[in-house]
Amino acid sequence: MVKRNENLARLPAGYLFPEINRRRRSLLLRNPHAKIVSLGVGDTSRPLTPHVVEAMRKAVLGLGTPEGYSGYGEEAGMLDLRKRIAQRLYRGTVDAEEVFLSDGAKCDCGRWQILFGPRTRIAVQDPAYPVYVDGSVIAGDGGAFEGGRFADIVYMQCKPENGFFPTLDELPPVDLIYFCSPNNPTGAAATREQLEELVAFARARGAIILFDSAYSDFIRDDSLPRSIFEIEDARRSAIEIGSFSKTAGFTGVRLGWSVVPKELAFDDGRPVIDDWKRITTTIFNGASNIAQYGGIAALDDEGVEETRGTVAYYMENARIIKDALDALGIENYGGSNAPYLWARFPGRKSWDVFEEILERAHVVVTPGAGFGPAGEEFIRFSAFGPREDVLEAVERLRRTVALVRLP
Amino acid sequence: MVKRNENLARLPAGYLFPEINRRRRSLLLRNPHAKIVSLGVGDTSRPLTPHVVEAMRKAVLGLGTPEGYSGYGEEAGMLDLRKRIAQRLYRGTVDAEEVFLSDGAKCDCGRWQILFGPRTRIAVQDPAYPVYVDGSVIAGDGGAFEGGRFADIVYMQCKPENGFFPTLDELPPVDLIYFCSPNNPTGAAATREQLEELVAFARARGAIILFDSAYSDFIRDDSLPRSIFEIEDARRSAIEIGSFSKTAGFTGVRLGWSVVPKELAFDDGRPVIDDWKRITTTIFNGASNIAQYGGIAALDDEGVEETRGTVAYYMENARIIKDALDALGIENYGGSNAPYLWARFPGRKSWDVFEEILERAHVVVTPGAGFGPAGEEFIRFSAFGPREDVLEAVERLRRTVALVRLP
Numbered sequence: 001m002v003k004r005n006e007n008l009a010r011l012p013a014g015y016l017f018p019e020i021n022r023r024r025r026s027l028l029l030r031n032p033h034a035k036i037v038s039l040g041v042g043d044t045s046r047p048l049t050p051h052v053v054e055a056m057r058k059a060v061l062g063l064g065t066p067e068g069y070s071g072y073g074e075e076a077g078m079l080d081l082r083k084r085i086a087q088r089l090y091r092g093t094v095d096a097e098e099v100f101l102s103d104g105a106k107c108d109c110g111r112w113q114i115l116f117g118p119r120t121r122i123a124v125q126d127p128a129y130p131v132y133v134d135g136s137v138i139a140g141d142g143g144a145f146e147g148g149r150f151a152d153i154v155y156m157q158c159k160p161e162n163g164f165f166p167t168l169d170e171l172p173p174v175d176l177i178y179f180c181s182p183n184n185p186t187g188a189a190a191t192r193e194q195l196e197e198l199v200a201f202a203r204a205r206g207a208i209i210l211f212d213s214a215y216s217d218f219i220r221d222d223s224l225p226r227s228i229f230e231i232e233d234a235r236r237s238a239i240e241i242g243s244f245s246k247t248a249g250f251t252g253v254r255l256g257w258s259v260v261p262k263e264l265a266f267d268d269g270r271p272v273i274d275d276w277k278r279i280t281t282t283i284f285n286g287a288s289n290i291a292q293y294g295g296i297a298a299l300d301d302e303g304v305e306e307t308r309g310t311v312a313y314y315m316e317n318a319r320i321i322k323d324a325l326d327a328l329g330i331e332n333y334g335g336s337n338a339p340y341l342w343a344r345f346p347g348r349k350s351w352d353v354f355e356e357i358l359e360r361a362h363v364v365v366t367p368g369a370g371f372g373p374a375g376e377e378f379i380r381f382s383a384f385g386p387r388e389d390v391l392e393a394v395e396r397l398r399r400t401v402a403l404v405r406l407p
Numbered sequence: 408m409v410k411r412n413e414n415l416a417r418l419p420a421g422y423l424f425p426e427i428n429r430r431r432r433s434l435l436l437r438n439p440h441a442k443i444v445s446l447g448v449g450d451t452s453r454p455l456t457p458h459v460v461e462a463m464r465k466a467v468l469g470l471g472t473p474e475g476y477s478g479y480g481e482e483a484g485m486l487d488l489r490k491r492i493a494q495r496l497y498r499g500t501v502d503a504e505e506v507f508l509s510d511g512a513k514c515d516c517g518r519w520q521i522l523f524g525p526r527t528r529i530a531v532q533d534p535a536y537p538v539y540v541d542g543s544v545i546a547g548d549g550g551a552f553e554g555g556r557f558a559d560i561v562y563m564q565c566k567p568e569n570g571f572f573p574t575l576d577e578l579p580p581v582d583l584i585y586f587c588s589p590n591n592p593t594g595a596a597a598t599r600e601q602l603e604e605l606v607a608f609a610r611a612r613g614a615i616i617l618f619d620s621a622y623s624d625f626i627r628d629d630s631l632p633r634s635i636f637e638i639e640d641a642r643r644s645a646i647e648i649g650s651f652s653k654t655a656g657f658t659g660v661r662l663g664w665s666v667v668p669k670e671l672a673f674d675d676g677r678p679v680i681d682d683w684k685r686i687t688t689t690i691f692n693g694a695s696n697i698a699q700y701g702g703i704a705a706l707d708d709e710g711v712e713e714t715r716g717t718v719a720y721y722m723e724n725a726r727i728i729k730d731a732l733d734a735l736g737i738e739n740y741g742g743s744n745a746p747y748l749w750a751r752f753p754g755r756k757s758w759d760v761f762e763e764i765l766e767r768a769h770v771v772v773t774p775g776a777g778f779g780p781a782g783e784e785f786i787r788f789s790a791f792g793p794r795e796d797v798l799e800a801v802e803r804l805r806r807t808v809a810l811v812r813l814p
Contacts, residue, residue: 110690
């Protein structure tokens with residue numbers, strides 16, 4: 001008989017969002033008429049924009065003709081799209097050949113975890129997007145699970161008290177540092193000085209930063225870096241993962257990318273980019289060509305203009321949620337340069353607060369503990385819902401505010 | 408400094424098809440006017456069919472409206488598509504909840520390799536699709552690379568002499584048996600008796616079969632099984648990977664699936680399907696929704712009828728290639744229930760034959776050695792090209808036949 005992979009056996013419970021969906025379905029079973037409104041999962045709600053739709057429509061029709069048909073493309077993606085990402089989003093700080101298209105940031109995380117392999121010493125912001133830890137555990141990097149933490153993973157606490165930036169000097173030796181800014185879930189956007197400190201630390205310790213910039217388009221303060229490659233020396237210390245999901249609304253269409261600088265190397269001098277090419281050509285086959293045509297359109301002048309409108313819509317949602325939390329006297333962070341609000345409920349278990357908000361207000365949020373031990377006491381509010389849901393959820397929170405036992 | 412993943416370091420050379428492309432580019436550098444024709448990579452050339460195009464066009468337009476927009480879907484895919492696959496392709500032998508959509512068979516192979524994890528004892532047909540071995544080596548299953556083989560991988564020789572079916576009784580203990588039928592590259596389609604023997608062997612030894620049915624639509628002989636689940640008891644011993652790539656022309660659109668029967672379990676009784684759900688929800692985010700709408704259309708009456716036409720086209724290509732090889736007196740196999748021909752050049756190194764055909768006829772084929780040690784002496788011809796390329800390639804082979812030093 002075949003033995004179960006012991007790395008999978010270490011994972012304690014279901015992935016966060018399926019668990020939230022389970023509890024939501026449970027409420028609906030007990031209360032079939034409940035009108036649940038979600039400020040939970042970071043799922044987009046704005047339709048694809050007209051210019052992008054038109055490009056994908058043309059792509060589909062083209063694939064139906066002998067002249068327009070194409071089969072397998074380069075695993076790394078269409079050169080035109082790679083060029084646009086390099087020029088438009090990275091303003092020439094990276095080359096087109098360093099950009100690799102993917103079917104999304106989450107999937108690319110998984111491939112990076114395979115690339116680095118077992119016993120990689122990883123550090124994550126705490127709280128963090130669950131895929132960093134869960135995927136690393138599956139890849140064999142977790143060690144024992146004790147008291148809500150994996151013994152071999154370094155949790156870098158990011159709380160209001162330290163400006164959501166870890167005290168790097170206290171870290172034990174690490175290989176790979178996951179860093180997400182603007183941050184999911186806290187909504188904190190790192191300053192230039194913070195990212196300079198991070199890169200200098202990685203250089204000094206010989207670590208690699210896996211920088212998740214999926215929310216960079218939500219930065220409104222132009223003094224804040226939108227990419228790790230705006231920081232000097234980052235090309236020798238960092239990989240960046242980006243996504244079309246949140247800005248172009250491609251959560252279902254599936255398109256993202258990784259940037260791998262040519263200078264980035266392992267201790268034996270071998271370029272990381274070579275192993276990345278090997279991984280992506282061996283167990284990946286490129287992003288959907290239709291999605292790539294959409295991505296190309298999303299990055300021309302018209303597409304960028306449309307995307308700005310989508311981002312502005314979500315950021316107005318964030319403002320509405322922030323104003324409501326402020327008015328209710330609930331301590332909160334984020335929402336200014338990120339589509340997430342991070343609200344504190346002192347002394348409360350976050351899953352308890354989640355349950356209360358779900359049961360009493362029929363509003364789905366995300367419990368902070370789902371993002372790591374330092375997420376306890378916190379709730380994440382997502383600004384990705386339709387405006388009417390945001391307004392309705394905010395109104396219901398106002399009405400049921402007693403439940404959250406304000407300090 | 409970060410150490411390189413030793414599993415990646417074990418892989419000897421580039422993935423087969425990038426290597427072929429490198430040699431092709433090298434010819435073009437030396438001979439810029441060469442008109443290269445390819446019977447090489449199994450890349451489709453027929454346009455998407457009208458009914459599928461129309462479904463995807465509608466899907467794209469729908470995603471551009473508030474009512475039609477959707478973001479993240481279930482990682483396992485749309486229920487309607489899962490149902491159609493279960494009913495239409497598996498005729499009820501599997502349930503919709505056992506079907507998991509993916510962005511393609513190659514990518515799903517990678518996820519299965521992560522699921523089973525390091526030190527899984529794998530067996531592959533030799534020759535075989537390179538992803539089985541390469542991906543397993545990356546996952547930590549390879550052991551040392553010696554004399555063109557990985558020490559910890561069992562190579563099940565499949566040659567004309569054994570009817571392309573391994574002598575199972577001689578195998579050492581294994582956990583996971585990769586089996587592809589109709590086979591890539593040999594074109595051999597296993598008989599019912601052979602698959603019954605395979606399933607009985609897996610049951611007796613407690614192994615799991617990973618059955619690759621990507622080419623099942625090319626079976627013309629109705630006595631041959633199109634799925635491992637046509638075999639009794641397979642539900643306790645097998646996983647199946649399928650694909651829309653070759654029949655619906657989705658090589659670039661990206662859509663495939665895995666079937667995981669609920670009864671399939673590890674030695675501790677834990678269902679494999681549970682770990683599969685954990686993997687696919689953690690490091691995968693579902694196939695592109697546009698591709699899934701296309702898949703739904705490809706599986707209704709109109710879509711199936713169109714697909715038949717595409718398959719018939721490629722099978723006519725296969726017949727043309729087979730006739731030419733026969734006329735040239737070249738020993739060959741496959742092509743009757745598979746889109747591949749497997750031609751023998753006794754005593755020759757397959758990369759040498761590849762080079763000669765490329766340099767003299769400007770025809771790209773695939774060297775058998777790229778599929779494993781038992782592929783030496785063989786060349787794979789793919790029937791997926793446009794008709795005019797197939798005719799041109801066949802004509803050039805006729806003209807330059809001296810080069811292959813017929814026996």
